[in-house]
Amino acid sequence: MKYVIIGYSVAAVNAIKIIRKFDSLGEIVVVTDEDRIYSRPLISYYLAGKVSKDKIGFIEYDFEKKYNIKVLYSTIVKKVDTKNFKIILSNRETISFDKLLITTGGKPIIPKIDGLENDTAGVFTFTKFSDAENILKYLEKNIVSESVILGGGLIGMKAAEGLLNKNIKLKIVDLTDRLLANTFDKKASNYLEKKLVEQSSEFIKENTITKVTTKNNKIVSVTLQNKKVIKTNMLIIAIGVKPNLDIIEKTNIKTDRGILVNEHMQTNIKNIYAAGDVAQGKDFLSNTNSVIAIWPVAAKQGKVAGYNIVGKDVSYDGMFAMNSVEILGIPSISFGITNPDIKDSQYKVLSREDKNFYKKIVLKNNKVVGAILINSIDRAGIYKLIIKEQLDVSEFYNNLLKDNFGFLVLPKNFRKHFVTGDGIEV
Amino acid sequence: MKKIVINEEYCIGCRLCEVYCVSQHSKSKDIIKTFKSSEDRPVSGIVFEENGYTTFALQCRHCKESPCTTACLTSAMYKNNNEIVLHNKEKCVGCWMCIMVCPFGIIKPDLKNKKVASKCDLCIGREVPVCVEHCPNEAIVLKEK
Numbered sequence: 390m391k392y393v394i395i396g397y398s399v400a401a402v403n404a405i406k407i408i409r410k411f412d413s414l415g416e417i418v419v420v421t422d423e424d425r426i427y428s429r430p431l432i433s434y435y436l437a438g439k440v441s442k443d444k445i446g447f448i449e450y451d452f453e454k455k456y457n458i459k460v461l462y463s464t465i466v467k468k469v470d471t472k473n474f475k476i477i478l479s480n481r482e483t484i485s486f487d488k489l490l491i492t493t494g495g496k497p498i499i500p501k502i503d504g505l506e507n508d509t510a511g512v513f514t515f516t517k518f519s520d521a522e523n524i525l526k527y528l529e530k531n532i533v534s535e536s537v538i539l540g541g542g543l544i545g546m547k548a549a550e551g552l553l554n555k556n557i558k559l560k561i562v563d564l565t566d567r568l569l570a571n572t573f574d575k576k577a578s579n580y581l582e583k584k585l586v587e588q589s590s591e592f593i594k595e596n597t598i599t600k601v602t603t604k605n606n607k608i609v610s611v612t613l614q615n616k617k618v619i620k621t622n623m624l625i626i627a628i629g630v631k632p633n634l635d636i637i638e639k640t641n642i643k644t645d646r647g648i649l650v651n652e653h654m655q656t657n658i659k660n661i662y663a664a665g666d667v668a669q670g671k672d673f674l675s676n677t678n679s680v681i682a683i684w685p686v687a688a689k690q691g692k693v694a695g696y697n698i699v700g701k702d703v704s705y706d707g708m709f710a711m712n713s714v715e716i717l718g719i720p721s722i723s724f725g726i727t728n729p730d731i732k733d734s735q736y737k738v739l740s741r742e743d744k745n746f747y748k749k750i751v752l753k754n755n756k757v758v759g760a761i762l763i764n765s766i767d768r769a770g771i772y773k774l775i776i777k778e779q780l781d782v783s784e785f786y787n788n789l790l791k792d793n794f795g796f797l798v799l800p801k802n803f804r805k806h807f808v809t810g811d812g813i814e815v
Numbered sequence: 816m817k818k819i820v821i822n823e824e825y826c827i828g829c830r831l832c833e834v835y836c837v838s839q840h841s842k843s844k845d846i847i848k849t850f851k852s853s854e855d856r857p858v859s860g861i862v863f864e865e866n867g868y869t870t871f872a873l874q875c876r877h878c879k880e881s882p883c884t885t886a887c888l889t890s891a892m893y894k895n896n897n898e899i900v901l902h903n904k905e906k907c908v909g910c911w912m913c914i915m916v917c918p919f920g921i922i923k924p925d926l927k928n929k930k931v932a933s934k935c936d937l938c939i940g941r942e943v944p945v946c947v948e949h950c951p952n953e954a955i956v957l958k959e960k
Contacts, residue, residue, distance in 0.1 A: 434908050439908065685912065685916055688885045692885075711915055713915040720911055720924070722911065724915075768920030774918035793864075797865070807918065808823075
């Protein structure tokens with residue numbers, strides 16, 4: 390049996406571990422366009438100087454030997470041939486497979502902006518290790534005291550964290566009215582906006598960049614939608630990522646936003662699987678298929694793909710969006726639906742706050758479906774548990790936001806089932 | 816493997832489990848020295864819950880499919896060969912992914928030093944964890960699972 394995996398990050402690693410549990414002999418070939426394996430979310434820590442180059446990995450140093458896999462680094466896949474079960478590399482070599490797992494992840498969305506060229510110096514995206522390296526190189530050669538970040542979402546804020554650590558003042562521009570718009574509400578965003586002001590930085594809401602001005606092909610200023618001009622010699626483009634579907638274009642693999650997969654992480658083609666940020670799998674809360682581009686989902690999908698690739702019938706029961714980010718010294722965790730349609734009477738919102746912390750719980754038909762926790766993250770995972778278990782909280786929802794929130798707040802039968810059990814699979 | 820099982824009905828809320836957990840994980844391993852010195856006082860690996868007369872002590876369940884090790888960005892949270900979930904402070908960057916996914920809420924953050932502060936290691940190297948050994952009422956027991 391020959392297994393080929395395209396992409397080499399958390400989904401691939403988890404799949405490999407499972408495949409080797411059941412098949413110690415089959416050949417495993419991994420093809421990656423990167424020159425190393427590293428933990429993508431750590432690039433902001435690397436940029437900030439909090440993690441060194443040699444600590445940016447997330448697997449054992451002898452992983453490849455231990456799991457007996459062959460990794461082709463810096464190798465670009467041109468196309469997947471779904472008819473003849475092989476992949477075609479950019480150097481025209483081909484690799485055949487019995488089972489293929491696609492974990493090509495996401496790639497940054499780059500908007501068309503007047504004056505912005507592919508090679509404009511001082512303009513960066515921020516999703517790969519090489520992005521962080523390029524930014525650091527640029528900072529060495531140029532005096533950057535102020536930078537503009539286009540996009541106040543997760544990637545933009547992670548870049549912000551890194552740059553603020555280098556004493557660079559920021560202007561963060563976003564189309565929405567708040568930071569981390571996908572998971573935060575206006576109130577949650579305020580806690581971060583205040584911190585930005587403390588660091589002589591600014592959030593420019595409901596705005597975007599319409600023009601980039603360059604001199605000798607190097608950025609010197611940006612023009613906003615409201616015609617305001619900001620002088621800067623650095624711009625980070627962080628408006629989002631999309632599934633990287635390049636290699637399956639013009640194939641018969643079905644896609645929507647990402648590669649559509651069933652509960653076995655299988656695409657519409659037998660023997661071809663997908664997992665991680667490129668895959669569009671089941672969303673537990675909406676019961677539709679969606680791309681949830683976060684580390685734990687990629688890990689879980691990788692595992693499930695691994696099981697099914699070796700013929701074990703394991704189903705992916707769906708996950709939901711969640712994030713843990715510590716930005717500007719404020720830890721925050723969010724789960725699920727955080728900005729419900731308040732006109733919809735099925736929803737009920739509970740919240741508690743003071744100047745240091747903010748907690749919000751979203752209920753739908755007496756079940757928790759979302760939460761925001763700002764600067765108060767203790768025991769956060771229990772909220773995730775009760776979302777997943779669809780626990781009816783109508784009898785005790787008043788206790789969900791209390792300081793002593795824990796298992797004692799939950800019904801006895803429910804907690805006994807969990808705390809005396811064998812641990813659970815989440 | 817052996818796992819700690821808790822019986823909340825038997826818990827009398829004495830918190831001896833916490834006392835012994837803290838001193839066991841201190842340098843001196845001596846109760847009096849540990850509690851007199853703030854430098855040598857680790858954070859307990861036990862979460863103690865109390866509401867009126869109902870009390871119980873909860874520690875890491877060392878889950879079979881451990882979500883904390885899966886979610887960890889750096890593999891600071893890992894399983895050893897005996898399926899015990901352990902934490903390597905050197906590797907921890909304080910991203911709090913483990914706190915987000917642990918369904919038992921037993922991982923405590925050290926927000927100041929950006930590290931996971933404590934996590935039960937099943938008193939590695941000991942036959943019986945100290946919390947079990949010193950529980951006067953068998954509210955925490957060790958069972959083969």
